[in-house]
Amino acid sequence: MSDTDPGPDVIIIGSGPAGVSAAWPLLEAGLAVLMVDQGRTAKPDAIAAEGGSLHDLRTGDGGQWKRFLGEDFSALVPRGLVSPKLKVPGQQYVFDGFHTAYGLRTDNFHAVGSLARGGLSNVWGAGAYVYDDDDLADFPIARSDLAASAAVVARRIGLSGSRDDDMAAFYGDDMPLQPALELDARAEKLLQAYARRKPALNTDQFQLGRARNAVLSQPLGARGACGYDDMCLWGCSRGAIYNAAQELVELKKQPHFTYRSGLLVRSIEGGANSYAVVCAAADQRPVRFRSKTVVLAAGTIGSTVLALRHLRHFDRDIPLYSNPTLAVPLVLPGFLGGVLPRKNFSLGQLGFRLRTAELTDAYAHGVLFAASGLPASAFIGQIPLSRPAAIRLFRALQPALLIANCFLPGRFSRNFLKVSDPAATGGVAISGGYQPGLDKVIKSTTRAMTRHFRKLGAYAVPGGARASEPGADIHYAGTLPMRADGTGSSAAPHTSSLGELAGSPGLYVVDGAVLNQVAAKNPTFSIMANADRIARQIARRLKA
Amino acid sequence: MLVTGGGGYIGNALCKRLVEEGHQLTVWGRSRPGAVAQAAYSFVSYDLNAPQLPGSLSDIDVIIHLAHAMDDRECLKRNETATEALRDAARAFDGLVFVYVSSQSARIDAPSPYGRIKWRIEQLMDGANEVVVRPGFIYGGAGKGAFGMLLQVLNKSPVIPVIGWNTQVQPLHRDDLTQAFIQIVETNHRQRLYSIAMVETVAFSLLLKNLARHRLGRRVLTLPVPVSLALAGAALCRMIPGLPTVPRDRILGLTGIVAMDTTASLENLGLVPRDLIAGCRDRPRSSRRALINEGRILLHYIGGEQPSTQLVRRYVRALQALGLSSPVSLPPMSGRWPMIMRVHEPLPGTASPLARRLELAVSIAEASPGGARLFAAYAPALRVVAMARLLLTLGVELILMPVRKWRR
Numbered sequence: 001m002s003d004t005d006p007g008p009d010v011i012i013i014g015s016g017p018a019g020v021s022a023a024w025p026l027l028e029a030g031l032a033v034l035m036v037d038q039g040r041t042a043k044p045d046a047i048a049a050e051g052g053s054l055h056d057l058r059t060g061d062g063g064q065w066k067r068f069l070g071e072d073f074s075a076l077v078p079r080g081l082v083s084p085k086l087k088v089p090g091q092q093y094v095f096d097g098f099h100t101a102y103g104l105r106t107d108n109f110h111a112v113g114s115l116a117r118g119g120l121s122n123v124w125g126a127g128a129y130v131y132d133d134d135d136l137a138d139f140p141i142a143r144s145d146l147a148a149s150a151a152v153v154a155r156r157i158g159l160s161g162s163r164d165d166d167m168a169a170f171y172g173d174d175m176p177l178q179p180a181l182e183l184d185a186r187a188e189k190l191l192q193a194y195a196r197r198k199p200a201l202n203t204d205q206f207q208l209g210r211a212r213n214a215v216l217s218q219p220l221g222a223r224g225a226c227g228y229d230d231m232c233l234w235g236c237s238r239g240a241i242y243n244a245a246q247e248l249v250e251l252k253k254q255p256h257f258t259y260r261s262g263l264l265v266r267s268i269e270g271g272a273n274s275y276a277v278v279c280a281a282a283d284q285r286p287v288r289f290r291s292k293t294v295v296l297a298a299g300t301i302g303s304t305v306l307a308l309r310h311l312r313h314f315d316r317d318i319p320l321y322s323n324p325t326l327a328v329p330l331v332l333p334g335f336l337g338g339v340l341p342r343k344n345f346s347l348g349q350l351g352f353r354l355r356t357a358e359l360t361d362a363y364a365h366g367v368l369f370a371a372s373g374l375p376a377s378a379f380i381g382q383i384p385l386s387r388p389a390a391i392r393l394f395r396a397l398q399p400a401l402l403i404a405n406c407f408l409p410g411r412f413s414r415n416f417l418k419v420s421d422p423a424a425t426g427g428v429a430i431s432g433g434y435q436p437g438l439d440k441v442i443k444s445t446t447r448a449m450t451r452h453f454r455k456l457g458a459y460a461v462p463g464g465a466r467a468s469e470p471g472a473d474i475h476y477a478g479t480l481p482m483r484a485d486g487t488g489s490s491a492a493p494h495t496s497s498l499g500e501l502a503g504s505p506g507l508y509v510v511d512g513a514v515l516n517q518v519a520a521k522n523p524t525f526s527i528m529a530n531a532d533r534i535a536r537q538i539a540r541r542l543k544a
Numbered sequence: 545m546l547v548t549g550g551g552g553y554i555g556n557a558l559c560k561r562l563v564e565e566g567h568q569l570t571v572w573g574r575s576r577p578g579a580v581a582q583a584a585y586s587f588v589s590y591d592l593n594a595p596q597l598p599g600s601l602s603d604i605d606v607i608i609h610l611a612h613a614m615d616d617r618e619c620l621k622r623n624e625t626a627t628e629a630l631r632d633a634a635r636a637f638d639g640l641v642f643v644y645v646s647s648q649s650a651r652i653d654a655p656s657p658y659g660r661i662k663w664r665i666e667q668l669m670d671g672a673n674e675v676v677v678r679p680g681f682i683y684g685g686a687g688k689g690a691f692g693m694l695l696q697v698l699n700k701s702p703v704i705p706v707i708g709w710n711t712q713v714q715p716l717h718r719d720d721l722t723q724a725f726i727q728i729v730e731t732n733h734r735q736r737l738y739s740i741a742m743v744e745t746v747a748f749s750l751l752l753k754n755l756a757r758h759r760l761g762r763r764v765l766t767l768p769v770p771v772s773l774a775l776a777g778a779a780l781c782r783m784i785p786g787l788p789t790v791p792r793d794r795i796l797g798l799t800g801i802v803a804m805d806t807t808a809s810l811e812n813l814g815l816v817p818r819d820l821i822a823g824c825r826d827r828p829r830s831s832r833r834a835l836i837n838e839g840r841i842l843l844h845y846i847g848g849e850q851p852s853t854q855l856v857r858r859y860v861r862a863l864q865a866l867g868l869s870s871p872v873s874l875p876p877m878s879g880r881w882p883m884i885m886r887v888h889e890p891l892p893g894t895a896s897p898l899a900r901r902l903e904l905a906v907s908i909a910e911a912s913p914g915g916a917r918l919f920a921a922y923a924p925a926l927r928v929v930a931m932a933r934l935l936l937t938l939g940v941e942l943i944l945m946p947v948r949k950w951r952r
């Protein structure tokens with residue numbers, strides 16, 4: 001590509017949920033799009049997702065250890081208290097190389113990022129909800145600005161859930177939905193208890209309903225519906241769980257779309273509607289692409305680093321928000337010592353929303369998971385008994401267990417990101433922490449969860465609640481917040497309400513970086529809707 | 545964790561230990577630490593003479609700088625430039641701890657250029673997180689490097705020339721030094737300078753006799769040789785092919801030793817170096833059989849029945865892949881009755897090598913069809929029976945808890 005070549009209309013960096021969501025509206029407007037991506041894929045010798053249920057695999061396959069532990073036993077390397085999803089041997093490629101590529105160092109922050117085709121959506125939990133006006137309080141946009149885009153994205157990726165329970169309005173009830181997935185027996189029982197006892201409950205403080213998942217209950221395009229194989233954690237063979245890599249297959253069929261992988265974007269040079277995206281190929285050879293319009297969708301950390309390098313904003317801390325999280329195991333005594341289901345769905349079953357005395361102006365949001373798809377060894381080490389006794393206890397407990405994973409608003413986090421000058425180390429440092437007073441909020445949230453669920457006949461395991469390390473939620477946002485147009489005089493890096501980087505016309509950011517704050521609702525679906533909204537505006541501008 | 549010079553005599557042991565402790569290890573060096581499974585660390589080829597560092601320090605929290613080029617006089621100086629470059633790169637990262645491994649002979653007026661250069665490099669370490677370690681005379685462990693050479697000589701010759709009339713050394717077993725590094729990395733009250741060795745000095749000839757006797761099962765005579773003669777001898781050795789070459793600096797290094805007061809450093813680290821006889825007695829032994837035995841006991845204990853050989857072999861392979869190649873000590877009767885592990889098992893929440901092995905054994909046992917039967921309640925069973933068995937287990941647990949507590 002020579003220097004005079006005008007290049008494609010738009011270059012998008014990254015093929016995660018944000019990148020593909022920005023690509024569709026641009027292509028539909030007839031614009032030529034180049035997507036540049038590191039785009040790692042699973043190793044060729046990796047164990048592929050196969051049909052068959054977790055039960056069949058576990059009881060029948062002598063080679064199962066390769067899938068669960070890894071042929072190199074990588075799942076057994078100690079990693080602290082993190083989601084079991086991050087340890088799945090066949091999915092390590094999703095995280096590989098990220099820290100090294102960015103020279104990332106962390107202090108009290110569990111940073112997770114991806115250089116994979118489809119990004120982190122290869123492993124995500126697929127909880128998908130749209131921010132409402134309360135969530136958008138700090139944003140220069142309102143729910144109505146996202147409505148059309150949310151509906152488009154929902155149709156594209158397929159959401160399943162309920163339109164008429166107590167969580168429906170909170171999750172967004174004005175978008176196309178597939179029927180909710182079948183409930184696990186424990187979740188079913190809890191939901192029935194909620195319906196029965198509702199008159200006696202304070203539903204102002206606590207609401208329970210069907211989870212909302214980007215998981216198909218009916219086939220969509222090439223993707224199959226959920227088969228209740230309980231393999232969600234280990235790799236779904238049916239493609240029922242949304243993954244941006246699935247959409248890339250469709251995108252590649254579009255005539256004006258080009259996908260270039262194997263390229264690590266290092267910097268964006270130039271300015272004002274004339275940019276060069278500078279990448280390194282596998283052999284370190286530099287590759288450059290030029291365009292008037294560049295869209296950063298490299299994930300919050302990646303896009304922030306590229307934007308700060310472009311602005312030469314070095315060695316200064318900027319805030320990064322994330323959701324403090326809390327996991328509480330709940331026991332339904334009626335199932336103790338019972339039988340584990342052979343068919344199940346192991347992502348979110350139910351969702352709940354919680355207010356407490358410490359959380360009056362905001363709420364905590366949580367998801368309940370069945371424990372049937374989780375390895376027992378993840379729990380056994382935490383039970384204060386000898387191993388054989390702990391195994392026996394967990395065996396009796398597991399059929400009665402639901403895990404409540406609860407998120408608190410990002411404003412309780414206190415993390416900072418700093419990029420240093422490439423002339424020095426060029427590295428990236430993230431330090432993590434919580435606002436003073438979060439301890440109290442966590443305690444009162446745990447107490448409130450315990451109380452509300454007890455009324456429904458589910459008992460928190462004593463001493464079982466675990467708060468996670470900053471960053472372990474993997475919901476990163478707020479580094480390049482959107483400011484209402486005309487109020488962008490501040491020195492801190494920010495973007496316009498269209499995600500356009502202040503001082504750099506034509507350079508847009510469409511991922512979590514531009515969310516002003518991260519609400520207690522997992523953010524990805526809202527990121528996608530926002531990317532769609534921004535891309536529509538970009539298309540309109542470029543067409544004008 | 546970054547170890548430079550990880551392929552050497554000290555480096556091998558240190559790297560092995562770091563991996564066992566669960567650290568994420570990067571090694572820069574001329575050779576790999578052969579004692580450590582390759583999958584357990586990442587290796588970058590490193591030459592002190594190269595003008596540039598071979599990699600980024602961005603993932604590193606601690607550097608232990610062992611690499612030291614000994615080849616010739618020119619080279620000695622380059623140690624200084626290379627160390628300075630590494631130090632400067634490290635200073636760009638807040639909180640990165642830099643441990644420089646110096647020598648007991650480091651002094652401004654040391655008789656050997658080695659001692660002088662070590663002293664000069666020590667002066668570079670004046671930053672907040674920079675630490676200097678001066679180990680005594682290091683011995684023990686696998687026969688590699690200078691120590692290996694010493695063993696060779698002790699093994700072959702009945703009469704051993706010893707430099708000087710009454711050369712004194714402060715011995716330090718290699719594994720005690722390794723332990724010291726671990727403590728230095730972990731402590732919150734880090735000193736700037738650590739002098740680490742046995743508190744008392746020992747005649748060099750006595751150390752040699754003990755090594756010959758306890759390690760090699762030989763008796764040797766030592767013959768004092770004046771320094772000048774030793775130097776001439778070493779020069780002669782170098783000219784005759786086939787003879788081991790003894791660097792001039794090593795000989796000079798032995799003469800320039802001034803006793804160090806190690807008490808404060810040892811106290812700071814809570815370290816008690818092993819006594820000389822015990823240190824000399826150690827013999828590297830093959831551990832695969834011990835690992836198989838360990839796997840059989842732990843898997844039997846966890847599963848409640850004789851484990852399949854496949855499962856045991858998988859356990860050993862996992863340990864090797866994770867770099868955990870030395871067996872843990874188990875109670876003597878556990879081979880016959882694995883169930884007595886129930887009394888021996890560390891209390892919950894204790895981090896110990898045995899606790900880690902049990903955790904691995906649990907994961908490995910679970911990931912098998914037999915594991916599915918044991919861990920997961922897929923098969924219908926009478927709930928009363930299940931609950932009664934559970935209560936029995938918990939009852940036994942309650943009775944055993946005080947014994948386990950007391951055993952600690």
Ligand SMILES: Cc1cc2nc3c(=O)[nH]c(=O)nc-3n(C[C@H](O)[C@H](O)[C@H](O)COP(=O)(O)OP(=O)(O)OC[C@H]3O[C@@H](n4cnc5c(N)ncnc54)[C@H](O)[C@@H]3O)c2cc1C
Pocket residue numbers: 013014015016017018019036037038039040083085086112113114115116117118119120121123124125126127128263264265266297298299300302473474475476511512522523524525527
């Ligand atoms: C275990 C887990 C569970 C999760 N569960 C949920 C959930 O239930 N609900 C929810 O809302 N969110 C969840 N998340 C978070 C969700 O995965 C992310 O918010 C989402 O993937 C972000 O999308 P993105 O497109 O912004 O970035 P990413 O998914 O991180 O994609 C980044 C893309 O950019 C590319 N890239 C990055 N840097 C470069 C570079 N320098 N050069 C070239 N290419 C580059 C990568 O290759 C990749 O394609 C979860 C995450 C994890 C890890």
